[in-house]
Amino acid sequence: MRAALEKGAAVAGRRADAVRARVVAAAENVPGVAVAVEGDAVVLSGRGMTRRTIVDPRLQDIAGWGR
Numbered sequence: 001m002r003a004a005l006e007k008g009a010a011v012a013g014r015r016a017d018a019v020r021a022r023v024v025a026a027a028e029n030v031p032g033v034a035v036a037v038e039g040d041a042v043v044l045s046g047r048g049m050t051r052r053t054i055v056d057p058r059l060q061d062i063a064g065w066g067r
Helices: 002-028 049-055
Strands: 034-038 041-045
Touching: 002 034, 002 041
Parallel strands: none
Antiparallel strands: 034 041
16 A cells, blocks of 8 residues: 555656646746746746736646636
């Protein structure tokens, strides 16, 4: 059982790394958005981010949650 848990944690860690890299790459292409990786989180900042997230298709599904 321990081996299965360790393998699952390793797979989840690689998946999280891949998602973080994809979010950073996508956000870097959006003008006016600053991207920072803080621990396990990707922090996007910029002027009017709430409004821009609603109206800008580049930001609407940046994390791929709908997939």
